[in-house]
Amino acid sequence: MPDVxxxxxxxxxxxxxxxxxxxxLAGGVGGAKLAQGLQALLGDRLTVVVNTxxxxxxxxxxxxxxxxxxxxxxxxxxDRERGWGIRDETWTAMDQLGRLGEETWFRLxxxxxxxxxVRSARLAAGERPTDVARHLxxxxxxxxxxxxxxxxxxxxxxxxxxxxxxxxxxxxxxxxQPTVHEVRFVGAAEAAPTPEVLASFxxxxxxxxxxxxxxxxxxxxxxxxxxxxxxxxTAAARARGVPVxxxxxxxxxxxxxxxxxxxxxxxxxxxxxxGVALLYxxxxxxxxxxxxxxxxxxAIEALGLRVVVTDTIMTDxxxxxxxxxxVLRAI
Amino acid sequence: MPDVxxxxxxxxxxxxxxxxxxxxLAGGVGGAKLAQGLQALLGDRLTVVVNTxxxxxxxxxxxxxxxxxxxxxxxxxxDRERGWGIRDETWTAMDQLGRLGEETWFRLxxxxxxxxxVRSARLAAGERPTDVARHLxxxxxxxxxxxxxxxxxxxxxxxxxxxxxxxxxxxxxxxxQPTVHEVRFVGAAEAAPTPEVLASFxxxxxxxxxxxxxxxxxxxxxxxxxxxxxxxxTAAARARGVPVxxxxxxxxxxxxxxxxxxxxxxxxxxxxxxGVALLYxxxxxxxxxxxxxxxxxxAIEALGLRVVVTDTIMTDxxxxxxxxxxVLRAI
Numbered sequence: 001m002p003d004v005x006x007x008x009x010x011x012x013x014x015x016x017x018x019x020x021x022x023x024x025l026a027g028g029v030g031g032a033k034l035a036q037g038l039q040a041l042l043g044d045r046l047t048v049v050v051n052t053x054x055x056x057x058x059x060x061x062x063x064x065x066x067x068x069x070x071x072x073x074x075x076x077x078x079d080r081e082r083g084w085g086i087r088d089e090t091w092t093a094m095d096q097l098g099r100l101g102e103e104t105w106f107r108l109x110x111x112x113x114x115x116x117x118v119r120s121a122r123l124a125a126g127e128r129p130t131d132v133a134r135h136l137x138x139x140x141x142x143x144x145x146x147x148x149x150x151x152x153x154x155x156x157x158x159x160x161x162x163x164x165x166x167x168x169x170x171x172x173x174x175x176x177q178p179t180v181h182e183v184r185f186v187g188a189a190e191a192a193p194t195p196e197v198l199a200s201f202x203x204x205x206x207x208x209x210x211x212x213x214x215x216x217x218x219x220x221x222x223x224x225x226x227x228x229x230x231x232x233x234t235a236a237a238r239a240r241g242v243p244v245x246x247x248x249x250x251x252x253x254x255x256x257x258x259x260x261x262x263x264x265x266x267x268x269x270x271x272x273x274x275g276v277a278l279l280y281x282x283x284x285x286x287x288x289x290x291x292x293x294x295x296x297x298x299a300i301e302a303l304g305l306r307v308v309v310t311d312t313i314m315t316d317x318x319x320x321x322x323x324x325x326x327v328l329r330a331i
Numbered sequence: 332m333p334d335v336x337x338x339x340x341x342x343x344x345x346x347x348x349x350x351x352x353x354x355x356l357a358g359g360v361g362g363a364k365l366a367q368g369l370q371a372l373l374g375d376r377l378t379v380v381v382n383t384x385x386x387x388x389x390x391x392x393x394x395x396x397x398x399x400x401x402x403x404x405x406x407x408x409x410d411r412e413r414g415w416g417i418r419d420e421t422w423t424a425m426d427q428l429g430r431l432g433e434e435t436w437f438r439l440x441x442x443x444x445x446x447x448x449v450r451s452a453r454l455a456a457g458e459r460p461t462d463v464a465r466h467l468x469x470x471x472x473x474x475x476x477x478x479x480x481x482x483x484x485x486x487x488x489x490x491x492x493x494x495x496x497x498x499x500x501x502x503x504x505x506x507x508q509p510t511v512h513e514v515r516f517v518g519a520a521e522a523a524p525t526p527e528v529l530a531s532f533x534x535x536x537x538x539x540x541x542x543x544x545x546x547x548x549x550x551x552x553x554x555x556x557x558x559x560x561x562x563x564x565t566a567a568a569r570a571r572g573v574p575v576x577x578x579x580x581x582x583x584x585x586x587x588x589x590x591x592x593x594x595x596x597x598x599x600x601x602x603x604x605x606g607v608a609l610l611y612x613x614x615x616x617x618x619x620x621x622x623x624x625x626x627x628x629x630a631i632e633a634l635g636l637r638v639v640v641t642d643t644i645m646t647d648x649x650x651x652x653x654x655x656x657x658v659l660r661a662i
Contacts, residue, residue, distance in 0.1 A: 060452025092421040096445030100470045110441040114427030117448075121391025139431045 027220020031213035032073035037324030046144035053156030053223035061116040075140035152191035176259040188226035206241035214249035216260040248273040358551020362544035363404035368655030377475035384487030384554035392447040406471035483522035507590040519557035537572035545580035547591040579604040
């Protein structure tokens with residue numbers, strides 16, 4: 001027996017440094033693209049903590065837009081042409097829902113509906129949202145772990161000239177047309193991050209990192225930071241030497257997708273990478289900006305942030321992996 | 332003004348006798364076909380009281396097989412080639428449900444799913460099953476009224492060599508292969524017919540009728556009669572002179588569809604129109620049998636039933652209306 005043990009020890013190859021653990025804070029599309037790049041490099045060492053403030057109920061079903069966008073993207077099922085939902089989608093049930101008198105402005109494909117049906121059934125049976133999320137991810141073969149930021153209900157609402165609107169009514173129903181004067185995260189004060197989210201932060205070492213996706217800083221990253229427990233877990237990780245690296249979702253003064261640019265302005269911020277950096281400066285170590293914004297680097301560095309300038313537009317798989325690599329090298 | 336009133340009165344055509352009111356007791360396919368023929372002749376004067384013992388929950392959704400078969404048929408949406416479900420159906424969600432680890436032996440099409448989704452949402456919101464049913468029927472433009480026999484849960488179970496099975500596990504899951512030794516209607520003893528069902532019976536006059544569809548006498552008509560309140564409402568209508576007319580679902584000793592013939596035999600009855608008549612004799616006035624069973628007429632008449640011999644096979648719209656006409660003429 002000692003011989004065998006000894007032989008095994010001798011045959012063992014020199015251990016490669018394991019890839020870092022990364023916890024990504026993400027909203028929808030931008031977060032999903034960066035997560036795909038990170039997953040390609042890190043596999044199951046990636047944990048994506050997703051915003052749940054956009055979650056809603058439609059037709060009695062629990063819909064989690066940000067979680068599902070990340071999940072479908074990490075499962076390789078995302079429809080890139082349409083920019084949301086699942087590939088090879090059909091819309092038969094939605095047509096029939098309309099015929100049955102249901103509102104149909106929030107489009108749910110047949111394939112997508114299966115996700116919501118399974119989720120709703122499991123939630124109704126008393127399963128925790130986090131466990132339901134993990135079941136769905138495993139069924140679709142996702143290597144990374146995607147965690148709802150909390151199992152408690154948090155709902156993002158925006159105040160417009162038409163009063164307070166829930167987020168999807170503003171985002172999908174009104175197509176982001178109303179000007180946003182105020183944002184609130186109903187339930188956030190009472191909501192705690194899940195044990196799984198806290199454990200993933202606790203597991204981070206100085207060789208690891210927290211990455212903030214190029215998502216909308218107000219309504220995607222905002223709800224995550226609105227959780228006291230998530231904010232303090234981030235601060236605790238930084239105190240242990242874990243770097244926090246954010247990627248700007250504003251490039252050349254414009255949002256790549258969605259209303260972040262207009263929302264920043266109407267809420268009194270600057271619609272630029274600098275404007276985002278100002279929002280993140282007190283809890284982030286490094287900031288990744290696009291080459292077109294290189295001239296903003298000195299101003300951002302003046303805030304005390306390390307600046308990484310690179311191409312942040314994630315048009316294809318290669319671009320997603322390249323940006324992910326740039327982010328990891330910045331650790 | 333008196334002139335106008337007088338002129339109106341004179342212009343009024345002689346009133347035609349309104350068509351009779353008919354309450355049909357129905358299961359699935361056979362009940363739906365006859366209901367379609369009756370609806371073509373009676374329009375909104377038809378009320379179909381459907382068996383709810385087959386109802387089940389799948390993927391957290393409330394599925395009502397008999398109600399929906401009747402509803403889709405009366406809405407002109409039924410798929411006649413497949414024999415169940417909706418025409419122009421697709422199966423995308425079902426494929427995806429399988430991918431998410433769900434059992435898929437109970438096939439639900441995308442169009443059909445819309446019904447279950449809307450129903451489940453409304454039930455979860457606290458609506459009564461009868462109100463939910465009426466909402467769906469109206470949305471699909473059904474002229475007749477289709478009423479669940481009760482708003483309370485009743486579940487048909489069959490005892491086989493594998494023990495007690497819920498009905499759809501036996502019917503769809505095991506494809507009716509196990510021999511049925513016993514049948515029970517769980518919850519029937521505590522379940523009352525809805526006020527709407529009782530009102531539709533109370534509204535019947537001697538010129539009207541209660542029609543029993545050519546459905547499975549054991550597991551389609553059986554649960555209806557298992558409700559004390561429905562049985563006594565039928566008896567009360569008969570006492571007022573309302574005829575009860577049943578159509579045999581057994582033709583030439585065989586069930587036109589489903590396991591009724593084998594089930595009759597394994598439960599100790601005769602698989603023939605006479606066998607069905609024996610089950611119905613104490614609460615039915617007239618019995619409609621197929622021409623191929625004409626030789627059974629004397630034996631059925633000997634039970635005290637009036638016998639109508641006609642072609643009962645409802646292959647197409649014309650055949651459905653013709654049988655419905657024969658039934659109405661028998662009143």
